[in-house]
Amino acid sequence: MKKINLLYIMLAAVLLYSCSKDITERNMDFPALQPASTDINAGTWKPILLTGPTEFPVAAPIATTTPDYIAQVNEIKSFQAKMTRDEKNSVKYWSAGAVLRWNEIMRELVALHNLPPYQNADGTYPFPSANNPLAYPQFPFANPPYAARAYAYVAAAQYDALVAAWHYKKLYNRPAPYNADPTVNVLIPKSDLPSYPSEDAVVIGVTTELLKLLFPGDQEFIQLKAEEHKRARIIAGANVRSDLEAGETLGKSVAQKFVTRARGDRAGAAIGNQTIWTQMENDAIARGEIPWISQESPKRPPMLPLFGKVKTFLFDSLTMVTTIRPAAPPSTSSQQFKDEVAEVYSFSKNPTREQIRIAHFWADGLATYTPPGHWNAIATEDFVKQNFSEVRWARNMGLLNMALMDAAIACWDAKYLYFNPRPSQIDPRIKTTTGLPNFPSYISGHSTFSGAAATILGHIIKPKAAEYTAMAKEASESRIYGAIHYRSDCTRGLETGNKVGEYAIARALTDGAE
């Protein structure tokens, strides 16, 4: 009898235990965008590349009394009449905001592509080819510099395209379908913002066009998202088809300016070649320093050694050399250097659980959205609470991501100028609790990214400035805990990042949005 009871207890335990394993993901709970202000005058904000908001003209819309318009309203009503549960969910998903969702989609693409190629049989490494993106190794290898640049181009282009869109919204002042026809159901918060051209379609047009350049092998995934997004806007009653068509066309036009800039920004040549890699090593030796050597087996060429030459957004290349570039690191023969190696060894030898947690929290290594992506995720979750309009979302994401890209450029400039070895190269006893990046140590990328992001985010959401600074400091120190960076890499990285962030603030103060 006792045994029977035991069996019942075991069965009961299984039943109790078999509750759902489903996970609530933070980004699925974002509320529908409900801007505190429509920012109706955003057409006057200063664009980044456009000469002005009318550089790409948008034709006047048809009147809301025409049969054509009424037919488009009927399209909304037909969709709504046979709306499925999936479509309802889709409306809710996209209602959180176009800039937000496409930034998330990019983060997902970065995570998918953030994997270093496997070596060839002869111990050399293949490089991904933009012309053959689906062949292994797939294009791109979305490492942190690549990702930072991708996020920045898309965010900056979205901003310019929306500034132009806002100009025409105010000019033509065509009401949203639910304001033009009160019998239209609306499934998202109503707004007085004119709906022509559609801000969502502007974002779709500009983003999909840039993603052809940045993620050429993922077109099916991207186009499916674009179609779903457009349909969600119609089902929601937020846009008629002509709002979408005008917006998408405008977005695609604006994207071309950014595509042209991207093709000429020197990123395509950032991989360098054997002659350049050897030259960097020899230059370090000539300065009397121990040069960086790849710790991978087989030895992998350094990651994007000429990325420091890429064209910046927020300052010119002279400013980078004279104002942003950090001073040389402690010499590899100095006492300070030896002390810093010893400090890294102490963290490596006996890491606490908390140090491992911090190292992993900020690691953003292989198959993640990278540190710039992490700061985009942090910004997103905070921006959601700010009730920004789409154009202000784009402006703030643009500032953040231009700062992150310029931080990447400044950091990579220092890394390959100084070609400083990693701690584990100097002391083989140093083992790491996070992946060892395959590029020189000084200055820390995480620190530079985090310094830049915290500075501009602290300007955008001033009450959180101290919190962002503390996060950046923790992100920076996580690299010492992980035993992959010296303290100088991290403190100088933060300082350099902060300087880059100040240039983003300087732009923010003069772009007309504050």
Place this chain on the structure above:
Amino acid sequence: MKKLLLLTVFLISIKAGAQTDIDAIMMEKNAFCIGPMYAHSSWKNYWEGTLKRDNANLGKVSTTMSSVMGNYGITNKLNVLFGVPYVKTKASAGQLKGLKGIQDISLWVKWKAYTKKMGQGRLSLFAIGGYSLPASNYTADFLPMSIGLESKNLSLRAMADYQRGAWFATLSGTYVRRSNIEIDRTAYYTTEMHYSNEVKMPDAASFNFRAGYRDKGAYAELVLDNWTTLDGFDITRNNMPFPSNRMNATRIGLNLKYPMRFHPPLSLVANGFTTIAGRNMGQATGFGAGIFYVFNFAKKEKADTNKSKK
């Protein structure tokens, strides 16, 4: 098979402990068997999804496990077992740091539910339940250097054993319900992006077949077992493993136990195994050894039981 027979020649007729949750051996009522085990396993090749490869940035990854295991007979047909392992990992190449710590504490209840004479042998059926949970706050999301996967596991096992003379065969099947785990980062990518620190852990099933010679506390057995994760995703090309990967392994092994002639409550156990197929796991080969001691808290009763069995 000849070698196995040779080994059995030295086995002597004494009752002793060192049972596990997956064999048909029971402790007698009020007897308590406990002892340390040491196990070492390592792999150089692993399966990245279904692709077998090596990795010069890991070299040989080894795991050592020092554990204490115990088994108490509540009755002759109802036993409880426990295990607490201390695990240490190490890679022979590359920079990744090995981790160490107390892994999962496990508790098992083993019930010999049914026994029947069948032909010239005896058939026994068992129901076994187990629960394990992390005994320390270790890091699961640092594979292959993690010491464990951090999930709380509830296992239910059905087992059948047939013994004829000293020869036996045991077959068992186990379903393992695994809880979700929490990792140190706030977002991660599987086959899509997840914005959570919680990872959905797929359940697993395992099968175990063992057969050999078992007599008076000594045994020599060959084991074939399979662990199949019932969902999960494959490691992508040149990526790192992740706790919710579809980890499968099929292994063969040999287990031995030898009670000491000069002092029967003391026995030695030894085992070895190798992995013959797998997915998202290392192709591990390992060995282990342990010393077990049986304390009998009811000597008289034991004597009575022995008598009544005869």
